[in-house]
Amino acid sequence: MATAVSSSVVVLVGAVFLACAVEMVEALTIVLAVGHTRGWRSALEGAGLALLALTALVAAFGPALVRVPLTTLRLVVGGVLLIFGMQWLRKAILRASGLKARHDEDAAYRAAVAELEGVPTSERDRVALVMAFKGVFLEGLEVVVTVLTLGTSSHRLGLAAGVAVAAVVLVGLVGVAVARQLSRVPENAMKMAVGVLLVSYGTFWTGEGLGVRWPGSDVILLALAGLYLVVTWAFVGWLRQRSGRIPEVAA
């Protein structure tokens, strides 16, 4: 039982932490661009408002989701996580194999700065606030979906929310310290790991919702994660071979 609980918790913590960290890096890039270009007051106000809105969403939908019958909740959440996880995994595989351009935080930073510099001075504060708000809110929505789906289905919403806050604070502190070096964060490898974990959880809960009795109960999550990891590497290798690229040792 202890192993079963720890397997489930490890996968939950890993998925929520990595998903939040990746989204936080992307949101932080926008906030840093707004802060450096327009001043920190508007940037921080916009980011703060977005965090408040996201917290309100979790507070509103979290308790409501807990009241949904567990079997129904797990089937719906499992399906959503399967789709969501496969989308992450697909994108990460295409990027790792060179078929899709990697997300470049330097380019995102330059694009945000260019967009802000083109706006007249009189509108600056409002534009800066809205841009910081949108950046944090839109990136944060995916975090909210991950926290709510993973947290409510495992009846560990508090743990999921706590891990999300820890990831946001940690990435925020490190991000502010390294400022413009966010491009060095291995985003694609993190996204790949999140995709593997989300698809694993999605498979597990879809099965639970359909009445499938998994051998080993929650421990099967580790086996599913291992399977999807191997499959991911195989897909990356196949695509690199297909496109005639030299395989890299590490993603």
Added chain:
Amino acid sequence: MSRPSLPVRLLRGFGRFWWDLLVGDTPELFVAVVLIVAAVAVVARAGHLNALAVVSLPVLAVAALGVSIARAARRRT
């Protein structure tokens, strides 16, 4: 044409968010998951074949991912 009211805009935004999240530019994955759920439901509930359901769920998910990746690779090369 007048601008829609705030509740209408919020509702549209909410709908657009879920559409982008679940369908977006990979409708094949959405369709695949619906089909996987239906197939495994038949096997697990109607057929009472638990072992087949345990195997088929991850295998079908891998197959769906493979089809989607192959489709993307064909478009890009």
